[in-house]
Amino acid sequence: MNKLSLNNQILLGALLGVLFGLWFSMLEQESEISQSGLYAAKLAGTLFTDLLRMVLIPLVFTSIVVGVANLRSHQQMNRVWQVTLIFFMSTMACAVVLGLTAANIFRPGSELQIAMFQDAMQDFQATQMSLPEFFAHFLHSLFQNPIAALAQGNVLAVVIFALLLGIALVIGGERYRNILTLMQEFLELIMMLVGWIMRLAPFGIMALVLQLVATQDTGLLTVMIKFVAVVLGTTLLHGVVVLPLILYLMTGVTPYKFWLGGREALITAIATSSSAATLPVTLRCAEQHLHVKRDVAGFVIPLGATVNMDGTALYEAIAALFIANLVGVELSLMQQMIVFVTAMLAAMGAPGIPSAGMVTMVMVLQSVGLPAEAIAILLPIDRILDTFRTMVNVEGDLVGSLVVQHWIKRGGSST
Numbered sequence: 001m002n003k004l005s006l007n008n009q010i011l012l013g014a015l016l017g018v019l020f021g022l023w024f025s026m027l028e029q030e031s032e033i034s035q036s037g038l039y040a041a042k043l044a045g046t047l048f049t050d051l052l053r054m055v056l057i058p059l060v061f062t063s064i065v066v067g068v069a070n071l072r073s074h075q076q077m078n079r080v081w082q083v084t085l086i087f088f089m090s091t092m093a094c095a096v097v098l099g100l101t102a103a104n105i106f107r108p109g110s111e112l113q114i115a116m117f118q119d120a121m122q123d124f125q126a127t128q129m130s131l132p133e134f135f136a137h138f139l140h141s142l143f144q145n146p147i148a149a150l151a152q153g154n155v156l157a158v159v160i161f162a163l164l165l166g167i168a169l170v171i172g173g174e175r176y177r178n179i180l181t182l183m184q185e186f187l188e189l190i191m192m193l194v195g196w197i198m199r200l201a202p203f204g205i206m207a208l209v210l211q212l213v214a215t216q217d218t219g220l221l222t223v224m225i226k227f228v229a230v231v232l233g234t235t236l237l238h239g240v241v242v243l244p245l246i247l248y249l250m251t252g253v254t255p256y257k258f259w260l261g262g263r264e265a266l267i268t269a270i271a272t273s274s275s276a277a278t279l280p281v282t283l284r285c286a287e288q289h290l291h292v293k294r295d296v297a298g299f300v301i302p303l304g305a306t307v308n309m310d311g312t313a314l315y316e317a318i319a320a321l322f323i324a325n326l327v328g329v330e331l332s333l334m335q336q337m338i339v340f341v342t343a344m345l346a347a348m349g350a351p352g353i354p355s356a357g358m359v360t361m362v363m364v365l366q367s368v369g370l371p372a373e374a375i376a377i378l379l380p381i382d383r384i385l386d387t388f389r390t391m392v393n394v395e396g397d398l399v400g401s402l403v404v405q406h407w408i409k410r411g412g413s414s415t
Helices: 006-026 032-070 074-106 114-122 131-142 146-152 155-198 201-214 218-223 225-251 255-272 275-289 294-307 310-326 333-352 356-367 372-414
Strands: none
Touching: 006 032, 006 201, 006 255, 032 155, 032 201, 032 255, 032 275, 032 294, 074 225, 074 294, 074 310, 074 333, 074 372, 131 155, 146 155, 155 275, 155 294, 201 255, 201 372, 225 255, 225 310, 225 372, 255 275, 255 372, 275 294, 275 372, 294 372, 310 333, 310 356, 310 372, 333 356, 356 372
């Protein structure tokens, strides 16, 4: 019997996690088997995500420094920046438009009453943040002491410092060749560590998926089934149809080839619900399976993991209209345009803010005068929805790296 590939082991681990999670959810919560099983799953899942987070900051730092420094041609560097930012902004805009369209057609929340959730809202205190405060906080998070940012795991500040250091190495040229060589060797060592950690991925993902399935509040999911269906339907439509279609039209890479090369990262994103924790796996998939050059992947994917959040922007747009329907407020076209802009800004700014999802969601609601306390309604079901929007966030980064590489090659061949 042939040994299963790591891809197939991870897929098998995810399926076993679902089956065991369903079994645990049917057991008595106080039973010894249930408590011991969930405790073991929590230990294994936490160990796996902690190992990924251990290599996250050094990986982000070295991959961006090396990626920027190796894109030596100023014309090529400018093209990388332009294509990357245009792609990120365009796909996020598509996601928000898709979310708003679906929310207007299906009107989730219109059949419910806000009084049903009064108890949850009374116990929840929303962190208030105006748009000017949000911008000030976001800008402050960009430029920080690099040692503190590295120690605290502030990914966005690390990305900015690494970008500046990479540009400095380009300008310095041969004078700093030894520093660039050291960074390249350090990056290779980190990627070796990622390879070792990935051997544990089937067990870690099984444990994380088991926890997710076993601890869901099925009663609340049933009450809010229309909202859940609209969010999952539009998120999957964007991830399964829109992004693969963009990839195929722009690069000729088929969806099958993409899924095959990226499934390690996509399954890990579902299990961890964290684009940042998945980043080591995403880079590994881009370079080893999808054959994106390390220089391009090292620039596009860490940047995308901090600012390219298609799934998050889509979710926040639908959630805003859901809460508006719930409280009986009809948002005008202009108000929905405000939701469009703030959902994109909030999704881009989320990584630099503590308790990112809740704070940024408050900003979107406040922008059109909706009650911030209504976020409490979404908290119990947020975990299951977060898994799929994280997967789409990671998918957008992988697609972006392939698109950028294709357009760089095209630009290089035309000059």
